[in-house]
Amino acid sequence: MKSIYLAGPEVFHADAFALGRAKQALCGAVGYVGLYPLDGAIEADATEPRDLARSIYRSNIGMIRAADAVIANLTPFRGPGADVGTVFEVGFAVALGKTVLGYRNVVGSYADRVRIWNGADFGGDADGRPTDRDGLLVEDFGFGDNLMIDAAITVFEHEAAASLTDLSGFTACLKRLQALLPP
């Protein structure tokens, strides 16, 4: 049975386990197995914080290697961009040639989101391109995040009230996956 690694920052949510079960149920309903990071096996002797972190890392990487596909929640997290842990996993999976899809529970461009974060009008560089409060160029290709993410994979965007936990985008990814990589 084909498996999907379920990447995303909902592992930090108070209902993290229930959210994973909900995704796994959606996967199971269409014939895939969902691999959820919090189900990983952590070495029992990993008690020191950094050892524990490395054990979690190895567990996640093992699940990505074992998976046929990855569906990633790329909703902005503590800033205008996606969760960096999730983005690392997306880059890792793309390099391995896995089928990778993403969703973002907000619409609008990355530049628009940086504008809000900026808290002031953009400046401009010598070529008239927008710059943020630190004088750094704001990329604006019409994508919802950095081009290394949105030029790499298809990202389904959808405005959701429950921005971190809404599963409409996840369901759209599952539907596309059934065409790309039938269960």
Add this chain to the structure above:
Amino acid sequence: MKSIYLAGPEVFHADAFALGRAKQALCGAVGYVGLYPLDGAIEADATEPRDLARSIYRSNIGMIRAADAVIANLTPFRGPGADVGTVFEVGFAVALGKTVLGYRNVVGSYADRVRIWNGADFGGDADGRPTDRDGLLVEDFGFGDNLMIDAAITVFEHEAAASLTDLSGFTACLKRLQALLPP
């Protein structure tokens, strides 16, 4: 001659080209070739913004595949974590088995940085773990960023006034690289 892909958000700096040349000079001085993203070949017919973005993506990915190593500037960018474009590249390169090193021109833990971003005291979950203003768990393994980055690679940390552009951490990476992967 072994080559190093020079990943980092200084491509968004007003002095982006000069910063790349400075890194390439440091690489050259110890026998490596530095591959800088802005030197990539962009397809001439890529004029529509998203086509241009995809062309840049392919160019960057091609350079990473060609490189023997990656040195990444992981200094926090528009929030408590690293630039997501750089993080994608790190994950991609780790998956390919490249030698990857990083630097961060600030010291302190990710949790400390989230505390500043939070703008208020942390809350606590049912297990007494810290939560941010959105009720989301703040991971605290003593690392300077998400464990998927800092458990994957060695990150040299250094407090620098010019947080985005200081090259002390880059020089430390180069020195370590000479031991790991002699030129």
